[in-house]
Amino acid sequence: MSSSPARACGIDFGTSNSTVGWLRPGLPTLLPLEDGKATLPSAVFFNADEETTHYGRDALAEYLEGYEGRLMRAIKSLLGSNLMDGSTEVGGRALRFRDLLASFIGELKNRAEAEAGRSFEQAVFGRPVYFVDENPAADQRAQDTLEAIARQVGFKEVSFQFEPIGAALHYEASLEREELVLIADIGGGTADFSLVRLSPERAKRVDRREDLLGNAGLHVGGTDFDRALSLECVMPLLGYKGLMKSGAEVPSALFFQLATWHTINFAYTRQAFADFQAIYRDAAARQELDRLARLIGQREGHWLALQVEQAKIDLSTASTAHMELDRLEPGLAHEISSEAFTLATRSLVERVAATVGTLLDEAGVARDQVNTLYFTGGASGVPQLRARIAAELPRARAVEGDLFGSIGAGLAVEAARRYG
Secondary structure (H helix, E strand, O other): OOOOOOOOEEEEOOOOEEEEEOOOOOOOOEOOOEOOEOOEEOEEEEEOOOOEEEEHHHHHHHHHOOOOEEEEEOHHHHOOOOOOOOEEEEOOEEEEHHHHHHHHHHHHHHHHHHHHOOOOOEEEEEEOOOOOOOOHHHHHHHHHHHHHHHHHOOOOEEEEEEHHHHHHHHHHOOOOOOEEEEEEEEOOOOEEEEEEEEOOOHHHOOOOHHHEEEEEEEOOOHHHHHHHHHHHHHHHHHOOOOEEOOOOEOOOHHHHHHOOHHHHHHHHOHHHHHHHHHHHHOEOOHHHHHHHHHHHHOOOHHHHHHHHHHHHHHOOOOOEEEEEOOOOOOOOEEEEEHHHHHHHOHHHHHHHHHHHHHHHHHHOOOHHHOOEEEEEOHHHHOHHHHHHHHHOOOOOEEEEOOOOOHHHHHHHHHHHHHHO
């Protein structure tokens, strides 16, 4: 490491959490961004009562305290989506989604600079292997949009590195011998994989292209596990898959909106309420839809999504998760088993495993040649997902990195290499 601090920082703008890394001698790489913590949850709350804007944990706390306003979470998922060029209503005014992302990334920059005691004009941003699956043009537009936003908030030089490569650079600093490593970076929005040769000697090279044997990724992450868990195990309490008087199933669009972080606010529009009223008139599942009416009327969608997310987290270490849902109905509680969670997410897990298999096949690497399976990203803690990926690599030892900090720390290494 150089004896002086790096000129540039590394930024991991994540679906669920974000970090900023900066190499400086003798000090931690990740900069504290909120209450001494290195992670800033990727959430923005517009407090309508006090006309203030809040970020991270503070945003979630303001929302849960009951202030009137708009909570936006998983905002990275807007990149590459059809919503990116649209807007949403905040305090009676239209807010462009581009400006929403600029607000959050600008806040990341400001907090990092305040902590570092200096400004940053150069940055390496992490990016998923694919912002958009199987659409190179849309994928490039997503990166171009992120670069334009980064420049809008004051960065003069912006470049990108795949997020799993960032994690690989962080892990490599701990090695004493060469390893063939599959980096499994499973965050809030994407599952990304890199097959890399790492060693102390290779770490000294500037050009690492020959060490990278392959990349693969897909748009499946922690928020998709939240959605699957919500739809299969919680939304039936609100009428999902219930019946109309005709015998047909209750239309599902509203439930999908409420189960998907970045579309929850769409369930509160006048059109959505009119659609719900039409469904209610002809529905047989009245008790469940009464709960849904209460949820929509009190705008508790994000609260329910947080309960589902916590249940997912609980099921990573326990056989059951207990949910208190008294905001939907007094005294309502619900239990979810790990078996139900596994069943609800089976198709997602298999899609991820198939991507790993394809990566190995295309790289010409046998399953038993991989030495290490390195997990990073919060969603890599989902037990059934971790076990299924490990089953693809029978001789690899599993290593857990800093689930929320490996990428930002590795991007800081890359930033120092590129910009000095």
